[in-house]
Amino acid sequence: MTYDKITRRRTIRKYLQKEVPTEVLSKCVDAARLSPSGANRQPLKYIIVNDAELLKKTFSTLSWAGYLPDYQPSKEEMPMAYIVILLDKKIREEPGHDAGIAAMSVSMVAYDEGLGSCILGAVDRDRLREILNVPETLTIVLVVALGYPAENPVIDKVKDENIRYWLDQNGVFHVPKRKLEDVTTWNRYARP
Numbered sequence: 001m002t003y004d005k006i007t008r009r010r011t012i013r014k015y016l017q018k019e020v021p022t023e024v025l026s027k028c029v030d031a032a033r034l035s036p037s038g039a040n041r042q043p044l045k046y047i048i049v050n051d052a053e054l055l056k057k058t059f060s061t062l063s064w065a066g067y068l069p070d071y072q073p074s075k076e077e078m079p080m081a082y083i084v085i086l087l088d089k090k091i092r093e094e095p096g097h098d099a100g101i102a103a104m105s106v107s108m109v110a111y112d113e114g115l116g117s118c119i120l121g122a123v124d125r126d127r128l129r130e131i132l133n134v135p136e137t138l139t140i141v142l143v144v145a146l147g148y149p150a151e152n153p154v155i156d157k158v159k160d161e162n163i164r165y166w167l168d169q170n171g172v173f174h175v176p177k178r179k180l181e182d183v184t185t186w187n188r189y190a191r192p
């Protein structure tokens with residue numbers, strides 16, 4: 001069920017060094033292509049990166065797990081593919097919400113296929129533009145890293161407003177989430 005998948009999916013930042021089939025990567029982009037788009041303008045373009053050299057170069061432009069700067073994939077845990085989400089400025093000046101929705105579509109189809117993913121906004125866009133030959137008419141909005149998971153993060157409760165993810169003694173990655181009742185009101189806004 002969709003609910004189970006959405007709630008079980010966690011961001012994965014460590015990956016098995018196992019190739020991702022090209023059909024699976026195309027399927028992820030196809031799902032993004034068919035996702036909701038403001039005014040149906042469809043301003044997004046996608047670059048699928050799976051070439052060994054470009055994977056390394058793309059990795060060097062990304063920042064992982066801001067709250068745990070040492071927590072990033074080692075050489076044996078690198079992403080095996082990236083889907084770079086671009087805005088075609090000739091179609092629309094701003095991405096609106098389309099890019100986030102597209103990134104989630106990629107992540108969920110990837111999850112269906114047994115893949116882990118990490119949506120990355122912390123990207124050295126100037127360097128990535130050069131590496132991937134992206135013309136100035138396109139903006140790099142988000143990067144989605146992909147690969148078969150080599151970690152199993154868990155959700156946790158937010159305590160004392162602390163939303164920072166953390167590692168326990170066994171190296172398990174905990175992701176604090178706010179409670180349903182803390183983020184929902186019915187009919188009118190009501191302060192807790």
Ligand SMILES: Cc1cc2nc3c(=O)[nH]c(=O)nc-3n(C[C@H](O)[C@H](O)[C@H](O)COP(=O)(O)O)c2cc1C
Nearest residue numbers: 009010011063064065066118119120121122165175
């Ligand atoms: C728009 C967006 C940008 C993100 N950028 C980064 C990033 O640059 N680096 C990173 O390691 N994680 C990034 N993340 C992943 C978040 O840290 C992660 O979704 C959050 O900690 C919640 O964990 P969960 O996805 O497992 O529920 C990003 C997520 C979103 C939605």
